Amino acid sequence: MAIDWNRRTCARKGHVTYAPDDPRLRVRLHAGTALGEVWRCLRCGDFVLGEPHGSGPAADAPLVPRGKVLRDLFILRCLAVERAARGVFVVLVAVAVWRFSNSENAVRRLFDEYLDVFRPVFRHFHYDLDHSPVVGSLQRAFGYRHSTLLLVAALLLAYALIELVEAVGLWYAKRWAEYLTVVSTSVFLPLEIYELGEHISWVKIATLVVNILAVLYIALAKRLFGLRGGRRAYDAERHSASLLEVTRSAGTPG
Incomplete structure (x- = not known):
């Protein structure tokens, strides 16, 4: 239906x-x-x-979004919600990294204590925590310098800010936000493909597919970067809709 x-x-x-x-x-x-x-x-x-x-x-009749335009707006707002959720999550990660950088030694001792407690439990289920990729990554993180962790937190906050700005712009269907979304998403696609090559998971595959579809959809539907006639065709389409809106509603030929 x-x-x-x-x-x-x-x-x-x-x-x-x-x-x-x-x-x-x-x-x-x-x-x-x-x-x-x-x-x-x-x-x-x-x-x-x-x-x-x-x-x-x-x-001079108002430009009232109809039909396909409303559908496009709905899709953009779904993407805006996804970007906002991602931005909030990255902010939380950045805060966690910052707090970790200020209490690294205490966290390391707590981690080692819990590792000693859970090691026999996991060994019972034939899982070696000492060779776990996750545990190894956490142990390597303890070796990072305080300045390095602060830099990571700053970069994460910058990335989160971009995501949140995208979310606001997409929600209000701003053209600059569409460009920003296409560019910023495209920049990270090679990294996502590389990570997929390192370790395949359904979450990574789904994220990559969603990002590729989002880039293609926004670029083509909104005629970005000169595609499908570019900005001139985009403005002409909307201007034509504005001029013909009353005529179409009146049932007369445009």
């Missing part, structure tokens, strides 16, 4: 009506009822009781 993005959005945000100066269009958008005058919604096409939200030349 196909989603009616127009009615779905009107149900959440309300209808948008407009009274054009052209009487031929005006009469198609307006009707009188026993309850009062009604105006046709520029988004979903339904008639709405009450005064119009605006009036003037048809060319």
